[in-house]
Amino acid sequence: MINEPNLQVRVRRIPDGIPKVNDLEIVAGAVVRPGPGELLAKTIYLVVDPYVRSRLSGRHFDRQPQPGDLMLGRTVSQVIESRVDGVAAGDIVCIESGMQQYAVVDGSDVIPIDPTVAPLSTALGILGMPGLTAWSGLCVLDPILPGETLLVTAASGAVGSMAGQIAKLSGARAIGLAGSDEKCAWARDVAGFDACLNYKTSDWSAELARLCPDGVSVYFDNAGGDILNTVVKNHLAMYGRVLICGLIAQYNLKDAPPGPNLGPVVSRRAQIKGLVVYDFEDRRADFLREAIPWFQAGKLHYKEELHDGIETAPAVFSRLMSGQNFGKTILRVADDPTVKG
Amino acid sequence: MINEPNLQVRVRRIPDGIPKVNDLEIVAGAVVRPGPGELLAKTIYLVVDPYVRSRLSGRHFDRQPQPGDLMLGRTVSQVIESRVDGVAAGDIVCIESGMQQYAVVDGSDVIPIDPTVAPLSTALGILGMPGLTAWSGLCVLDPILPGETLLVTAASGAVGSMAGQIAKLSGARAIGLAGSDEKCAWARDVAGFDACLNYKTSDWSAELARLCPDGVSVYFDNAGGDILNTVVKNHLAMYGRVLICGLIAQYNLKDAPPGPNLGPVVSRRAQIKGLVVYDFEDRRADFLREAIPWFQAGKLHYKEELHDGIETAPAVFSRLMSGQNFGKTILRVADDPTVKG
Numbered sequence: 220m221i222n223e224p225n226l227q228v229r230v231r232r233i234p235d236g237i238p239k240v241n242d243l244e245i246v247a248g249a250v251v252r253p254g255p256g257e258l259l260a261k262t263i264y265l266v267v268d269p270y271v272r273s274r275l276s277g278r279h280f281d282r283q284p285q286p287g288d289l290m291l292g293r294t295v296s297q298v299i300e301s302r303v304d305g306v307a308a309g310d311i312v313c314i315e316s317g318m319q320q321y322a323v324v325d326g327s328d329v330i331p332i333d334p335t336v337a338p339l340s341t342a343l344g345i346l347g348m349p350g351l352t353a354w355s356g357l358c359v360l361d362p363i364l365p366g367e368t369l370l371v372t373a374a375s376g377a378v379g380s381m382a383g384q385i386a387k388l389s390g391a392r393a394i395g396l397a398g399s400d401e402k403c404a405w406a407r408d409v410a411g412f413d414a415c416l417n418y419k420t421s422d423w424s425a426e427l428a429r430l431c432p433d434g435v436s437v438y439f440d441n442a443g444g445d446i447l448n449t450v451v452k453n454h455l456a457m458y459g460r461v462l463i464c465g466l467i468a469q470y471n472l473k474d475a476p477p478g479p480n481l482g483p484v485v486s487r488r489a490q491i492k493g494l495v496v497y498d499f500e501d502r503r504a505d506f507l508r509e510a511i512p513w514f515q516a517g518k519l520h521y522k523e524e525l526h527d528g529i530e531t532a533p534a535v536f537s538r539l540m541s542g543q544n545f546g547k548t549i550l551r552v553a554d555d556p557t558v559k560g
Numbered sequence: 561m562i563n564e565p566n567l568q569v570r571v572r573r574i575p576d577g578i579p580k581v582n583d584l585e586i587v588a589g590a591v592v593r594p595g596p597g598e599l600l601a602k603t604i605y606l607v608v609d610p611y612v613r614s615r616l617s618g619r620h621f622d623r624q625p626q627p628g629d630l631m632l633g634r635t636v637s638q639v640i641e642s643r644v645d646g647v648a649a650g651d652i653v654c655i656e657s658g659m660q661q662y663a664v665v666d667g668s669d670v671i672p673i674d675p676t677v678a679p680l681s682t683a684l685g686i687l688g689m690p691g692l693t694a695w696s697g698l699c700v701l702d703p704i705l706p707g708e709t710l711l712v713t714a715a716s717g718a719v720g721s722m723a724g725q726i727a728k729l730s731g732a733r734a735i736g737l738a739g740s741d742e743k744c745a746w747a748r749d750v751a752g753f754d755a756c757l758n759y760k761t762s763d764w765s766a767e768l769a770r771l772c773p774d775g776v777s778v779y780f781d782n783a784g785g786d787i788l789n790t791v792v793k794n795h796l797a798m799y800g801r802v803l804i805c806g807l808i809a810q811y812n813l814k815d816a817p818p819g820p821n822l823g824p825v826v827s828r829r830a831q832i833k834g835l836v837v838y839d840f841e842d843r844r845a846d847f848l849r850e851a852i853p854w855f856q857a858g859k860l861h862y863k864e865e866l867h868d869g870i871e872t873a874p875a876v877f878s879r880l881m882s883g884q885n886f887g888k889t890i891l892r893v894a895d896d897p898t899v900k901g
Contacts, residue, residue, distance in 0.1 A: 297897060488834050489796045522746055532569040532608065552606050557652075
C-alpha cells in the first residue's frame with residue numbers, strides 16, 4: 220500500500236560527550252503492515268528529547284539502545300491503518316514510535332489527541348508529557364502553595380515554562396534560570412515569570428539570594444550538576460523541597476559525578492529527608508510513653524562506653540571522632556545517686 | 561556554699577581533622593550561684609556527641625564555638641539549688657550544661673528525669689535525644705511499615721541501635737552497618753538486628769545486595785560520605801526513603817565534599833524527591849481537564865523550535881544536547897493536517 224521508503228534515524232555508535240551528527244545515521248526502512256492489536260501511523264511531529272541522551276549512556280532506568288537500534292522518540296502521528304479497537308484511520312494519536320516517518324506500534328500505549336483543542340504539537344509539549352511532568356510535580360507530588368516561591372531550571376523549556384506558569388496560576392512566585400538573555404526575556408515577558416536569571420553570564424546565585432532572602436520553597440530541577448549543588452547548598456528555604464526531574468548536566472558525562480549521585484533518586488522514585496530531632500521536642504512525652512514500657516519489658520538494649528572523670532573529655536572526644544568508640548560515649552563526672560556502691 | 565573548683569572542658573583551638581587531645585583544655589572555674597529563673601546542677605553523666613565536632617567546624621546550623629568557649633555537652637545532673645518553678649534541689653534533670661562539673665542553666669530548657677524508670681544514663685541514650693531521634697524518624701517523619709527493610713549505619717550506636725530495634729518492634733527487617741565485628745555481633749545478638757555488616761572489612765555492598773535483592777525501604781543515615789553514596793547509587797528500593805540524620809563522615813573534613821552536599825538538606829529540614837512522569841499516567845485526564853481550559857483562556861504560553869524533515873534529526877539532537885535549543889525541539893516530519901497551507 221505505501222511504497223515510499225520509511226526514513227529512520229538509527230544509532231550508529233554510542234556518543235562520547237556531546238552527540239556528534241555522525242553518531243546517528245539515516246536509514247531507509249520499509250513501511251510494515253500492522254498485526255492484530257497494532258496500528259500503522261504516519262509521523263507528523265517528532266519531539267527530540269534530552270532524556271534520550273541519558274538512555275544512550277545506559278543511565279536512564281530503561282534499557283540502553285545499541286548501535287543499529289532505532290532512536291527513541293515520541294510523536295504526534297496520524298493513523299493510516301488500525302487493528303486496534305477504538306482507533307480508526309485518520310485519528311491523531313501520540314505514540315512512542317521512535318524517530319521514523321512511519322511506525323507500527325502496539326495499541327496498548329496510544330494516547331488519543333483531540334485536534335480541535337490546541338495546535339497538534341502541544342501534545343508533545345505543554346499539553347503532553349512535559350506539561351504533565353510539571354503538573355505532576357507541582358500539583359500532585361508536592362503541591363506548591365500560594366505565597367511560596369518556585370525556582371525552575373530550563374525556564375524556557377516545555378517542562379520549565381509549564382512549571383513556572385503553574386506556579387503563577389497557583390498563586391506562587393516563579394523564578395527561572397535559563398542559558399541566554401533571550402530565553403530569560405521570553406520567560407519573563409511571555410510566560411510571566413517574576414524573574415529569570417541567565418546562569419551563564421550573571422552571578423545568578425547572588426541575585427537569587429537578593430530575590431529570595433528566605434530561600435526557595437520548591438526547586439524544580441531539570442539540570443542537576445553545579446546548579447543543583449549551589450541551590451541545595453545556599454538557597455533552600457526551611458522545609459524546602461527539591462523535585463528532581465532531569466539531570467541534563469550529567470547526561471553527556473561518561474562517568475557519574477562525584478558525591479551522592481541523585482540519578483537513582485529519580486529512577487527509584489526515592490525521597491531524601493533531613494531529620495532534625497529538635498523539631499520533635501513536642502513529641503518527647505509521646506516517645507517516652509512508648510519507649511519506657513518497651514524498655515521495662517526488656518525489649519530495648521543499649522551499649523554504653525563509660526569513662527570516669529571530666530578530665531578524660533579531651534581524650535575521649537578524640538577517640539570518639541576517630542571512630543574507636545563502641546556504644547554511646549558517656550563520662551561519669553560524679554557518683555550516680557541511684558546506684559548503690 | 562560549694563568551694564571546690566568547677567572543672568571545665570574548654571576549646572583551646574578549632575581542631576584540624578580528627579580532634580587531638582590538646583585541642584581542648586581543662587580549666588578550673590568557679591561554682592556560680594543561680595539567678596532568678598536559673599538553677600545550679602551537679603553533673604552526673606555527660607554525653608560526648610559527634611555532632612559537637614561539626615559545630616566546631618562551623619558546619620552545624622547552630623553557632624560555631626570559639627577558642628576559650630566551654631565545650632558543648634548534654635548531661636544528666638542533680639539540682640543543687642533551684643530558682644525555677646517546679647524544680648527542686650535533689651531533682652534529676654537533663655540539661656545542656658556544657659562539659660563541666662557544675663552548671664548554672666536557664667530553667668526554660670530543663671527536661672525532668674524520673675530516676676525510677678531506667679538507669680539515669682539512658683536519658684542521654686535510648687530514652688533521650690538519640691532515642692527520640694530514631695523514633696522521630698521511623699515513627700513520625702517517615703513511618704516504617706511491617707515487612708519493609710531498614711538499613712541503618714552506626715548500628716551499635718544509640719541512634720542506630722534504637723532505629724533497628726524500633727524497626728523490629730514495627731514488624732520490619734533491620735539491617736545494620738558498623739565498623740567492627742564486635743559491634744556487628746552486638747547488633748545481631750543483643751539488639752536483635754537481622755543482620756549487621758562490617759563496612760570496614762566486608763564487601764558490604766555485595767552482601768547487602770544479596771540480603772536485600774529488592775533494595776532498602778528506609779535508609780537511616782548517620783554516616784554520609786561513601787556509604788551514603790553507595791546506598792543511594794545501588795541499594796534503594798522503589799519508593800525508598802533516605803532519612804539523613806548525621807553526616808559523621810564529613811565532620812572531620814575541612815571542606816565540604818564534592819557533589820551535592822546533603823548537609824543543608826538536614827539543617828533546612830528539606831526534602832529531595834525523584835519525579836518520574838510515567839507514574840502519573842493515570843492522572844493525565846485530570847491534567848488535561850485543568851490545562852486545556854488554561855490554554856484556551858490564553859494563560860499558557862510555550863516556545864517551540866521547529867525543524868523540518870526527519871533527516872535533520874542527527875544535527876538537531878547534537879544541537880539540543882549542546883544546549884543551543886530554545887524551546888521544545890520538534891521535527892515536523894510530515895504536513896500537519898490541521899494547518900491550512
